[in-house]
Structures are given as structure tokens and as C-alpha cells.
Amino acid sequence: MHRGEAVVIKRLQDPTHKLGDEYTLSSRPCPPRCIHPFSLGAGVETIGELELLDYLVAASEPNPAVLVIDSRTEDWTSKGIIPGSRIITWQTLKTDTSDPLTVMSLLEDDFNVDTSEALWDFSEAKTLVLLCNGIWCNQSPQNIKTLLKLGYPAGKIKWYRGGVQSWVQLGLPLVQP
Amino acid sequence: MKTTLLTALFALVLIYSPNGIAKPVGITTSTLSVEVIHNGKPVVIQRSQDNKNTIASDYALTSRACPPFCIRPIKLAPGIETIGELEMIDYLVAASKPGSDILVIDSRTPDWVAKGTIPGSISIPWTLLKEDTSDPITIAGILSDRFGAIDEDELWNFSKVKTLVMFCNGMWCGQSPRNIMTLLKYGYPADKIKWYRGGMQNWHALGLTTVKGQEK
Numbered sequence: 001m002h003r004g005e006a007v008v009i010k011r012l013q014d015p016t017h018k019l020g021d022e023y024t025l026s027s028r029p030c031p032p033r034c035i036h037p038f039s040l041g042a043g044v045e046t047i048g049e050l051e052l053l054d055y056l057v058a059a060s061e062p063n064p065a066v067l068v069i070d071s072r073t074e075d076w077t078s079k080g081i082i083p084g085s086r087i088i089t090w091q092t093l094k095t096d097t098s099d100p101l102t103v104m105s106l107l108e109d110d111f112n113v114d115t116s117e118a119l120w121d122f123s124e125a126k127t128l129v130l131l132c133n134g135i136w137c138n139q140s141p142q143n144i145k146t147l148l149k150l151g152y153p154a155g156k157i158k159w160y161r162g163g164v165q166s167w168v169q170l171g172l173p174l175v176q177p
Numbered sequence: 178m179k180t181t182l183l184t185a186l187f188a189l190v191l192i193y194s195p196n197g198i199a200k201p202v203g204i205t206t207s208t209l210s211v212e213v214i215h216n217g218k219p220v221v222i223q224r225s226q227d228n229k230n231t232i233a234s235d236y237a238l239t240s241r242a243c244p245p246f247c248i249r250p251i252k253l254a255p256g257i258e259t260i261g262e263l264e265m266i267d268y269l270v271a272a273s274k275p276g277s278d279i280l281v282i283d284s285r286t287p288d289w290v291a292k293g294t295i296p297g298s299i300s301i302p303w304t305l306l307k308e309d310t311s312d313p314i315t316i317a318g319i320l321s322d323r324f325g326a327i328d329e330d331e332l333w334n335f336s337k338v339k340t341l342v343m344f345c346n347g348m349w350c351g352q353s354p355r356n357i358m359t360l361l362k363y364g365y366p367a368d369k370i371k372w373y374r375g376g377m378q379n380w381h382a383l384g385l386t387t388v389k390g391q392e393k
Contacts, residue, residue, distance in 0.1 A: 012240045019239055024231040026384030027224055029200030035383060038261030046259075048251035048348065048374070135262070135379065161261070162348075165382065170248060170349065171239030 001060035002175055007083040009053065012171035021079075023168050033136040036161065040141055043154030047129070049170060052160050055129045056084035067110065068129040071139040072164075080174030082131070082167055087177055090132070090139035093146055107150070122153050129158040134165030199228045202384065204266065211266055213297035214273035215388050220296035222266065225384035235292070236347075236381040246349040249374060253354055256367030260342070262383060265373045268342045269297035280323065281342040284353040285377075289346065293387035295380055303345070303352035306359055320363070335366055342371045347378025 001007070039046050047055070052068070059066040070081050071090040081087060091097040093106065107113040107120070111128065114121035128147070130140035144157055168174065202224040203209050210223035231237075252259055260268075265281075272279040283294045284303040294300065304310040306319060320326040320333065324341065327334040341360070345352040357370055380387070 011243070015240050015242055016238075017240050018234070018237040019232065024237055025229070026232050026382060027202040027226065027228050027230045029228060030203040030224070031206045034203055034205045035262050037263045038259065046251060049248050050250050135375075135383065166348070166379075169239060169378070169382065 002083040007173075007175060009056070009083055009173060012173075017171060019169060023165050028136055030136070032138060034138075035135055036138070036141060038161065040144055040159055042148055044144055044148070044157045044159055045155075046161050047158050048160070048162060049166065049172065051158070052082075052129065052131075052167075055127075055158065056082070059084050059129075064126070066127045066129065069131070069140075069143075070164075071130055071132045071143050072137075073139075076133065076164075077177050080164075081177045082164065083173065083175045085131070090143050093143045095146055095149075103150075111152075113152075120151060122151065122156070125152065125156055127156045127158065128152070129160060131160040131163045134163030135161060136165075137163055199226055202226050202228065204385075205263065211270055212273075213269045215296040215298075220386065220388055222269065222296055222386045224386075227384075230384050232384075233293075233381045236378050241349055243349070245351060247351070249348050249351070249354055251374065253357055253372055254361060254367065257357060257361075258368075258371050259374050260371050261373070261375060262379065262385070264371070265295070265342065265344070268340075268371065269295065272342075273297055278325075278339045279342065280339045282344070282353075284343055284345045284356050285350075286352075289377075291389065293377075293389055295344070295377070296386055296388045298344075303356050306356045308359065324365075326365075333364055335364060335369075338365065338369055340369045340371065341365075342373060344373035344376045347376035348374055349378070350376055 055066050055068055058064060059068050068085040070077055070085045070087045073089050077087045088106065092102060095103060104115060108115050111126050113125045130144055132139040140159060144159060147157055148154060201209065204224060210221050212219050212221050268279055268281055271277055272281050281295070281298040283290055283298045283300050286302050286304065287300065290300045301319065301323065305315055317328065321328055325338045327337065343353040343357055353372060357372060360370060361367060
């Protein structure tokens with residue numbers, strides 16, 4: 001489900017189709033766009049496309065316990081996002097570019113964290129699946145570090161390392177946000 | 178005179194060309210390149226430094242037929258670690274040291290390897306380790322001569338085997354996954370098998386160095 005409407009996710013069926021647009025670039029400057037390790041550590045699971053598809057389906061159920069988050073900035077997301085994902089730009093979750101109230105309301109309203117007591121209760125918190133542009137993208141990894149610092153349980157955070165780069169590489173569809 | 182001027186102009190163009198002032202493309206913030214040994218010769222692995230470089234055309238294809246080129250899960254089997262590029266590069270460097278107990282294996286068929294492979298890897302086509310396309314003597318030979326397994330009367334002793342780092346064309350490739358399942362069936366210890374799921378596909382997507390492999 002994407003914005004309340006059913007979207008079928010299926011790979012492009014044209015066997016001669018080639019990757020287009022920006023995702024053919026191999027050599028973006030590093031720093032800042034360096035290769036990330038396979039695992040972010042701290043118990044955060046790295047997932048691939050098949051696992052992401054399962055999470056997208058789970059996130060489409062009523063009252064989902066899963067939220068798939070596209071951490072990219074608007075210039076990227078305006079060109080297309082993974083169906084079933086929600087845009088929460090990485091700056092919104094980054095403590096030094098955002099503000100405590102915004103971060104707090106995200107946790108409370110969107111991630112289902114109980115912040116009513118001094119010690120936050122993450123027992124009903126949603127499983128967050130974060131992604132950005134791929135192996136060379138630092139946006140979702142940074143947000144994951146922030147979430148861990150705030151006490152979000154590592155077992156409830158998943159990282160789709162391949163990101164939009166691997167998604168389109170496999171001919172999987174994007175939708176307008 | 179004319180040629181000198183041309184040479185000078187050419188040098189100027191080089192200095193001010195987009196390549197000349199390109200932003201560096203590191204592997205990580207602190208590593209620009211590493212040296213490995215491929216076929217007995219040193220090879221430097223780095224990323225293409227041309228910020229406008231695009232992925233090799235073979236690897237720009239998005240929709241290879243599935244089956245058989247289907248998307249693989251992130252984990253193949255319990256205990257088999259999936260690795261990425263940085264871990265792969267560490268294994269390539271380790272495999273290049275004399276007497277190394279690490280073997281990085283390109284499982285692809287020779288036609289693919291000939292077009293280019295990862296420096297520091299060796300070629301063992303997947304068909305040689307697959308029971309229905311190979312034969313028991315070939316498989317036993319690979320297990321003992323290449324991987325260090327000891328044949329103890331019908332039983333394999335895997336206590337001193339090498340760590341195998343296996344890859345093929347990427348997340349849509351079934352060759353190294355098939356070989357890994359066969360090795361597990363023989364009793365090869367899962368913690369001595371690593372899988373580079375991204376394979377040649379992701380290696381190319383990041384503009385990393387390849388070398389022409391030899392057909393064997």
C-alpha cells in the first residue's frame with residue numbers, strides 16, 4: 001500500500017532494459033560518499049531486497065508494527081521512492097539539525113514509543129526499516145546511530161544497505177512520493 | 178615550436194580538465210587504494226577516479242530472466258556470513274600474504290572471468306564443485322589440494338581447511354550460493370565460508386578495479 005492505494009511491486013519485464021539516470025554513476029566523491037561496511041554493528045540487522053519486500057507488505061497492513069523509512073532529502077525523493085516507504089528526511093531525525101520536539105513527536109506519534117515517563121518505553125515501538133541511496137549513502141546509517149543513542153532497541157532497527165541503488169539495479173519500481 | 182605549444186596546451190587542458198580537478202574517490206575516508214597479489218603479480222585496487230564514470234554496460238542490465246537469475250536472500254544458510262566490499266577488500270589483502278589460509282574464489286564460468294574479475298581472487302568455476310556437472314575425483318581434488326581438507330578413508334577432516342570467500346555476479350547469481358550449499362553438505366564448516374553477495378555487480382557499481390582473468 002502506498003498512500004492508501006494498492007501498488008503492485010514487480011520487476012521490469014524487459015530483459016534488455018538498462019539502468020538509467022543517476023544510478024549508473026560508479027565514482028561519487030568519497031568522502032563523503034564512501035563505501036559502508038556490510039554491518040552497522042550494535043545488533044542492527046542488514047537486510048536485502050527479499051527481506052525488504054516482506055517488510056513493505058507488513059507495513060501495508062492495518063495498524064502495522066513496521067515502518068519503512070526513506071531517509072533521503074527531497075531532491076532525491078521527489079524523483080521516486082520505494083512503494084510502501086515513508087519519507088522522513090535524515091535531517092529531521094538528526095539531533096543537531098533538528099530540534100528535540102520534532103524528534104520527540106516522531107518517536108511518540110510515528111514510531112509508537114511511549115515517552116510519557118522519564119524513561120522511555122520502547123516495548124510497543126515499531127520495527128523501523130531504514131534506507132537511503134545505497135552502499136555509498138550515509139543518511140540512514142547516521143539516523144540509525146542517533147536512534148541507538150536515544151535508546152531505540154537495535155533488534156527493532158533494520159538497514160537496507162543496498163538502498164534505492166540496488167532496488168533500481170534489479171528493475172524494481174519507484175513511485176512518486 | 179608548434180608542437181611545443183600544442184604540448185603545453187595539452188598539459189594545461191589536462192590540468193584543468195574535469196579529471197584533473199576531480200574530487201577523490203576513496204574506498205573509505207582513510208583508504209584510497211590497497212595492493213593485492215593477483216596471479217603472482219601486484220595489482221592496486223582502487224575506485225575509478227573519474228566522478229563521471231558509469232557502470233560497465235554488462236552490469237547496467239536490470240532485468241535478467243528470473244528464473245534463473247533471481248534475487249537471493251541476504252543470508253544463505255545459518256552460520257554463513259554475508260560480507261560487503263570493505264570486508265572483501267580485507268580478505269583480498271589477507272589472501273595475498275604468503276601462506277595465507279584465505280582463498281577468494283570467483284565461481285563464475287570462464288567466459289565471465291575472462292572479461293574481468295576481482296584482483297586477488299582465483300577462478301574455480303561452479304560447475305567443477307557441482308555434483309551433477311563434475312565428478313567425485315575432481316571435487317575430492319579441489320577439497321584436498323585447494324582447500325586443505327584431509328581425506329581420512331571416506332571421511333573428510335575439515336579441521337585445517339582454508340577460509341573460503343565466494344562470489345559470482347551478484348545478488349541475482351546462483352553460482353556461488355549453489356557451491357556453498359554443496360560444501361555445507363560435505364561438512365565444510367560454515368564459519369569458514371563467507372559470501373560476497375554483491376559480487377561483480379556491486380564491485381562494478383562502485384567503480385572498483387578489475388583484472389582480466391585467465392581462462393582455465
